[in-house]
Amino acid sequence: MATHKVGGEVDAPCTRCKLTLAHTILAMVGPKIARVRCNTCGGDHVYRSAPGTTDRPTAAARSASSASRSSTSSRAEKPEKVVISFEEQLSGKDIANAPKYSPKDTYRVDQVIQHPTFGLGLVTIVRGDKVDIVFKSETKTLVHGRGGGPTQERPAFSPPSARLAGPADKPQPLSAAEDVPATQPASAPSED
Numbered sequence: 293m294a295t296h297k298v299g300g301e302v303d304a305p306c307t308r309c310k311l312t313l314a315h316t317i318l319a320m321v322g323p324k325i326a327r328v329r330c331n332t333c334g335g336d337h338v339y340r341s342a343p344g345t346t347d348r349p350t351a352a353a354r355s356a357s358s359a360s361r362s363s364t365s366s367r368a369e370k371p372e373k374v375v376i377s378f379e380e381q382l383s384g385k386d387i388a389n390a391p392k393y394s395p396k397d398t399y400r401v402d403q404v405i406q407h408p409t410f411g412l413g414l415v416t417i418v419r420g421d422k423v424d425i426v427f428k429s430e431t432k433t434l435v436h437g438r439g440g441g442p443t444q445e446r447p448a449f450s451p452p453s454a455r456l457a458g459p460a461d462k463p464q465p466l467s468a469a470e471d472v473p474a475t476q477p478a479s480a481p482s483e484d
């Protein structure tokens with residue numbers, strides 16, 4: 293077992309470099325290293341033993357990583373995830389009549405569209421005015437339903453007066469009251 297002394301070198305995790313690096317021992321308390329200086333960045337900090345030498349955190353991390361590893365492997369074994377090729381996804385769809393993509397049109401799930409840049413695409417998700425479209429090389433989120441005409445299903449905006457008339461008087465004093473005690477403890481304990 294190597295004995296450390298002030299001025300000697302020890303491998304320790306550097307808080308700044310976020311790496312286990314050679315450190316010069318600056319101070320020792322009995323047989324324990326108390327303070328070190330990173331040979332890489334020159335920063336002084338309290339000595340922390342290198343990962344692997346401490347029992348508890350390593351054991352916990354080891355069990356956690358093994359647990360996550362086993363869960364991912366078991367997930368991979370499940371035959372749920374079936375990779376369907378782009379051609380297979382489009383098979384049976386009305387490709388010949390696929391409309392040209394336009395942000396002004398409104399699309400629906402499973403619709404095939406023709407994009408001037410990305411080519412044939414299959415609408416997989418519709419979220420409000422956005423659609424996720426799977427193209428041969430990638431999935432793109434595009435806008436749709438931006439016609440601006442009377443075809444829009446949703447009203448443009450709910451009038452702001454509706455919000456003010458409602459529960460506006462209740463949440464405001466609550467959040468204001470929460471702000472006050474939150475700022476107090478921050479300035480109170482200054483015993484150093």
Ligand SMILES: [Zn+2]
Pocket residue numbers: 306307308309310313330331332333334335
């Ligand atoms: Zn460092």
